[in-house]
Amino acid sequence: MGAQLSKQVERRKAISAEKKVLADLQQNGGCDFPGSDYHPPDRANWMSGLNPDNIRIHQIVWPGTHDSATNDIGIPLVTRPFAQCQSLSIYGQLKTGARVLDIRVQEDRRVCHGIILSHSVDVVISDVRKFIQETQSEIVVLEIRTEFGHDDPPDFDQYLVDQLGEFLIHHDEQVFNKTISELLPKRVICVWKPRKSAQPKPGGPLWSSGYLKDNWIDTDLPSTKFESNLKFLGEQSPAANRKYFYRVENTVTPQADNPVLCVKPVTDRIRGYARMFICQSFARGFADRLQIFSTDFIDEDFVDACVGLTSARVEGKA
Structure with missing residues (x-):
């Protein structure tokens, strides 16, 4: 019992120290970058607002959501806090400006996060279709994967x-x-x-897993994740030279050996440092490699940061 208590005390100290590292870095380095003062007048149509004739796909900094379809997962106040990573529906996220969705499914086509279940993936598809039908020029990257520990839904490629x-x-x-x-x-x-199941075939309607890559590390330590994200981003080639999407996820996740298991208080340790991450990518010389940038509990400021940098790239300022 004493050893376990001592371990938890050390864990809390480590988390506090890492939170201070990020706070100090922000105070010393700031959050300004090309386009940081831009705010789209209509987030639901921000691609249209930047002129679709001028935006190349590789120039876009795509605002994304992590575990996108978890807004009503599980049982409220019981299992939901342990699996919920978004407060908005898929439609709400798209209207807010998200353009990359991370959807996890299990054998029966229900959305899941680990063992905790949500609605059918039909709800996701319906929201995507509704948003597309209401807009004219917004491109959405829809990533759907079979959750770890589950089997693929039968004939799911044909369903999509x-x-x-x-x-x-x-x-x-x-x-x-x-x-x-x-x-x-x-x-x-x-x-x-x-x-x-077999990966989608080249030239077909679906894209295979190699076209959306990331370097996920599973930690609840915010500075550790922040620096890991920068390290792996720095190892990528510039987005203009890549033939795949690369994602950075501005998230940290609860760990089984820590008593804080609810997603929100854990991920909030890093969530507010998205603008600083973009600023640091400039300071370290590889902002041209940033492409998909994802978060838990997406908000308008996160979207504005991504859209602002996209605008600066299109205008030749970044």
């Missing part, structure tokens, strides 16, 4: 094509060099990541 076929941007590496206008009226890049 049946549900989204008219909107799907087919796999083609030249997409990264094209403008938004050149892709329209197609609107969705769908990356399907099965665990055991």
Whole structure:
């Protein structure tokens, strides 16, 4: 008992020290970067507002959400706090400005986060379709994967094509060099990541797992995650030279050996430092590598930071 208590005391000290590291870095380094003062007048149509004729896919800093379809997961006040990573519905996230969605499914096509379940993936697809039908030039990257520990839903690739076929941007590496206008009226890049089933074929309506990469480390230590994100981003080639999407997730996650297991208080240790991360990527010389930037509990300020940098890139200021 004493050893366990001592371990927890040391863990709390480590977390406090890492939170102070980020706070000090922000105080000393600031949060200003090209486009940091930009605020889109209409976040639901921010791509349209930046002129789709001028925006190439590789120039976009895509605001994304982590564990996107968890707003009503589990049982309220019972299991939900341990699995909820977003407070908005998929439609609400898209209206707020999110353009990359991270959806986890299990065998029966229900959304899940580990063992905790949510609604059918049909709800996700319905929200995506609704948003697309209400807008004209917004491109969405939809990543759907089979959750760890689960089997793939049967015939799920055909389900996705049946549900989204008219909107799907087919796999083609030249997409990264094209403008938004050149892709329209197609609107969705769908990356399907099965665990055991065959990967989508080249040239087909779905994109395979190799086209959306990240370097996930599972930690609740905010400075550790922040520096890891910078390290791995710095090892990437510039976005203009890549033929795949690279994602940085501004998140930390609860750990089983720590008594704080609810997502919100843990992820809040890093969530407010998104602008500083962009600023640090400039300070360290690799802001041109930032592409997908994801968060828990997305808000308007996070979207504005990503859109602002996108605007600066399009204008040749970054």
